[in-house]
Amino acid sequence: MTISVAASTRTLTAETVFDLLERVRHKTPRVHAITNAVAQSFTANVLLALGAVPSMTFAREEVAAFVAGADALLINLGTLDEARREAIPLAFDAARTAGRPVSIDPVFVNRSPVRCTYARDLIARGPDLVRLNEQELEALFPERANAEELIAAGTVLAVTGPEDRIEGRAEDFRLMNGHPLMARVTATGCAGGAVLSAFASVETDTALAAACGLSVFNIAGEIAAGRARGPGTLVPELLDALYVMSLDDIKARLRA
Amino acid sequence: MTISVAASTRTLTAETVFDLLERVRHKTPRVHAITNAVAQSFTANVLLALGAVPSMTFAREEVAAFVAGADALLINLGTLDEARREAIPLAFDAARTAGRPVSIDPVFVNRSPVRCTYARDLIARGPDLVRLNEQELEALFPERANAEELIAAGTVLAVTGPEDRIEGRAEDFRLMNGHPLMARVTATGCAGGAVLSAFASVETDTALAAACGLSVFNIAGEIAAGRARGPGTLVPELLDALYVMSLDDIKARLRA
Amino acid sequence: MTISVAASTRTLTAETVFDLLERVRHKTPRVHAITNAVAQSFTANVLLALGAVPSMTFAREEVAAFVAGADALLINLGTLDEARREAIPLAFDAARTAGRPVSIDPVFVNRSPVRCTYARDLIARGPDLVRLNEQELEALFPERANAEELIAAGTVLAVTGPEDRIEGRAEDFRLMNGHPLMARVTATGCAGGAVLSAFASVETDTALAAACGLSVFNIAGEIAAGRARGPGTLVPELLDALYVMSLDDIKARLRA
Numbered sequence: 001m002t003i004s005v006a007a008s009t010r011t012l013t014a015e016t017v018f019d020l021l022e023r024v025r026h027k028t029p030r031v032h033a034i035t036n037a038v039a040q041s042f043t044a045n046v047l048l049a050l051g052a053v054p055s056m057t058f059a060r061e062e063v064a065a066f067v068a069g070a071d072a073l074l075i076n077l078g079t080l081d082e083a084r085r086e087a088i089p090l091a092f093d094a095a096r097t098a099g100r101p102v103s104i105d106p107v108f109v110n111r112s113p114v115r116c117t118y119a120r121d122l123i124a125r126g127p128d129l130v131r132l133n134e135q136e137l138e139a140l141f142p143e144r145a146n147a148e149e150l151i152a153a154g155t156v157l158a159v160t161g162p163e164d165r166i167e168g169r170a171e172d173f174r175l176m177n178g179h180p181l182m183a184r185v186t187a188t189g190c191a192g193g194a195v196l197s198a199f200a201s202v203e204t205d206t207a208l209a210a211a212c213g214l215s216v217f218n219i220a221g222e223i224a225a226g227r228a229r230g231p232g233t234l235v236p237e238l239l240d241a242l243y244v245m246s247l248d249d250i251k252a253r254l255r256a
Numbered sequence: 257m258t259i260s261v262a263a264s265t266r267t268l269t270a271e272t273v274f275d276l277l278e279r280v281r282h283k284t285p286r287v288h289a290i291t292n293a294v295a296q297s298f299t300a301n302v303l304l305a306l307g308a309v310p311s312m313t314f315a316r317e318e319v320a321a322f323v324a325g326a327d328a329l330l331i332n333l334g335t336l337d338e339a340r341r342e343a344i345p346l347a348f349d350a351a352r353t354a355g356r357p358v359s360i361d362p363v364f365v366n367r368s369p370v371r372c373t374y375a376r377d378l379i380a381r382g383p384d385l386v387r388l389n390e391q392e393l394e395a396l397f398p399e400r401a402n403a404e405e406l407i408a409a410g411t412v413l414a415v416t417g418p419e420d421r422i423e424g425r426a427e428d429f430r431l432m433n434g435h436p437l438m439a440r441v442t443a444t445g446c447a448g449g450a451v452l453s454a455f456a457s458v459e460t461d462t463a464l465a466a467a468c469g470l471s472v473f474n475i476a477g478e479i480a481a482g483r484a485r486g487p488g489t490l491v492p493e494l495l496d497a498l499y500v501m502s503l504d505d506i507k508a509r510l511r512a
Numbered sequence: 513m514t515i516s517v518a519a520s521t522r523t524l525t526a527e528t529v530f531d532l533l534e535r536v537r538h539k540t541p542r543v544h545a546i547t548n549a550v551a552q553s554f555t556a557n558v559l560l561a562l563g564a565v566p567s568m569t570f571a572r573e574e575v576a577a578f579v580a581g582a583d584a585l586l587i588n589l590g591t592l593d594e595a596r597r598e599a600i601p602l603a604f605d606a607a608r609t610a611g612r613p614v615s616i617d618p619v620f621v622n623r624s625p626v627r628c629t630y631a632r633d634l635i636a637r638g639p640d641l642v643r644l645n646e647q648e649l650e651a652l653f654p655e656r657a658n659a660e661e662l663i664a665a666g667t668v669l670a671v672t673g674p675e676d677r678i679e680g681r682a683e684d685f686r687l688m689n690g691h692p693l694m695a696r697v698t699a700t701g702c703a704g705g706a707v708l709s710a711f712a713s714v715e716t717d718t719a720l721a722a723a724c725g726l727s728v729f730n731i732a733g734e735i736a737a738g739r740a741r742g743p744g745t746l747v748p749e750l751l752d753a754l755y756v757m758s759l760d761d762i763k764a765r766l767r768a
Contacts, residue, residue, distance in 0.1 A: 048743060057592065058591070065626070079313045083339075183304075243696065442566065486753075489751075
């Protein structure tokens with residue numbers, strides 16, 4: 001489903017992408033991620049390779065303190081147990097109070113009506129960014145108008161797929177980096193969402209931050225796929241590629 | 257303990273093993289795994305490398321919907337907390353209603369009497385497959401007759417060790433693939449169990465499915481051990497080997 | 513903050529370090545680790561590469577039985593949810609009853625006052641070992657005298673940083689192995705703590721055990737950093753280096 005409210009589609013330059021990457025590397029932002037159990041370790045390693053500092057607790061007694069001391073909050077619904085359900089609104093409130101960007105990744109809402117309802121309520125609170133794929137988008141917004149309203153109200157949608165679309169109020173982005181082998185590793189999408197959070201902590205134009213962060217992550221995936229023999233070796237190669245990514249790497253590969 | 261009720265021990269051909277592997281690759285079955293926290297990520301990556309699609313939630317509100325939409329259910333008892341305890345019967349019922357194969361992996365029942373009792377009750381419900389090692393087998397069935405009754409009633413036992421034994425009502429299998437280095441990586445057994453679940457989703461002869469799935473996983477381990485310098489490099493190599501495994505790989509190595 | 517009550521700083525020999533490593537390899541100790549969700553898999557793999565046998569459940573019904581059958585207990589506070597909170601005192605008591613060494617890793621106590629209070633109460637029970645970094649040390653013991661009292665009462669502190677300090681009642685150690693790239697992988701500190709637990713299970717002089725265990729882990733990190741291209745390839749290399757570490761490796765690198 002195409003959902004665009006923006007007047008124009010913006011093209012990224014390698015210099016802009018690299019500038020934001022360097023800002024992340026220098027700021028070493030703290031990203032608090034309430035993410036699913038399968039994705040936690042890979043997400044933490046992606047953030048560290050990028051130069052960010054992850055924390056991941058969702059104990060209700062301490063989650064607000066962690067978020068208050070963080071530079072960005074990521075909420076991923078991949079394993080939505082009771083403890084996470086309780087922690088998520090506390091974390092959302094703490095991020096809003098501290099003025100930190102909030103991203104939501106409504107994983108697999110197309111697989112569970114209960115989760116879909118939960119995600120819809122959460123998104124109605126107006127996060128800065130929602131990252132999701134085409135099936136999740138359709139499950140969440142059977143009426144296209146609802147997605148458009150959300151964007152018009154200021155939430156950026158990052159719709160991932162063979163082509164990624166960043167849908168902002170003022171501008172859209174169309175991104176064509178990435179590699180099919182990434183889909184054969186668990187939680188690459190979830191970990192990529194954490195990159196977007198890290199980028200949103202250094203750039204208030206959330207659509208631009210999301211476009212640059214996703215391009216960096218997908219370029220790392222491409223570089224890794226070129227060196228890997230399969231999904232197993234892809235993981236260490238992807239982390240290494242993120243860690244050493246240069247302006248030249250981005251210039252050679254950016255398609256946005 | 258030898259427990260056999262089958263009339264004959266069947267020999268596998270590489271062609272049969274590869275045929276089932278290809279059926280998994282083409283079906284891309286959804287495998288819902290309620291598995292222990294340590295094994296989740298590796299299990300998901302093994303399933304993806306194989307061509308299957310993992311889901312892993314155990315939130316009681318949504319687990320039945322996930323299982324209803326899955327092609328197979330794996331229940332692994334490796335970290336048996338309250339949330340998993342609650343989810344497991346809901347998942348089992350949903351799989352039975354949907355007619356999906358159910359596998360149980362009673363990890364470490366020899367280490368905790370409470371867990372052993374829980375596992376025994378669960379297995380009394382008649383899953384399609386139980387994967388366990390020799391010590392777990394003896395903890396669960398101090399009387400050999402109970403294991404034989406279970407098999408006679410239609411549950412297949414996959415007893416892993418230096419030699420693996422698949423014990424079915426009609427036929428047995430003796431499998432000799434695998435490598436000792438696999439035991440130096442956490443959750444290889446658990447992840448291997450998920451392969452059996454994926455194979456059970458494409459072949460109703462559960463004993464045959466288990467024998468083929470375990471052979472594929474152990475051959476991947478052998479190939480990986482030949483390329484690895486230790487347990488660290490074994491993990492990416494094993495995933496890559498699963499991903500690219502050919503009929504020739506199986507022909508060259510199958511010992512079953 | 514320098515906190516020393518010991519009369520002397522002891523120097524390690526490569527032979528002593530290797531002797532303890534070999535004792536771990538031959539004993540294959542069971543280490544029960546209640547550790548954070550992000551660290552579980554890597555910690556288990558570090559223990560297995562070392563020759564130890566991990567278990568990680570924190571279900572309250574079974575945790576005591578697991579600890580009673582283990583050779584050492586590690587309590588890591590990295591994700592301190594309700595289930596872990598309940599399990600920790602049960603595990604601590606079971607370890608004390610069985611006479612097993614208890615190590616505590618008060619991760620991120622500087623990020624949450626609630627967690628800091630919890631950790632302080634736990635440490636007041638007198639574990640054998642506390643592993644922490646400089647910021648965590650200062651959060652826990654704003655008054656230096658409290659840390660000194662703890663050491664004088666028999667708890668060993670392992671304070672990690674660019675230089676690691678093992679502070680015991682009778683002797684101190686100063687350790688200078690390790691590599692900055694290790695900090696770019698999640699849970700290296702947590703996994704290193706598990707190595708200390710494994711070493712404490714073969715040597716009653718806890719300060720010596722901690723010094724040897726930390727040296728082995730950090731030397732593995734150095735060897736891995738020499739072979740890795742970034743934090744991604746560091747992980748498999750570190751596990752391989754632990755698995756094959758020889759007396760010559762230690763002789764060539766030990767700085768303690």
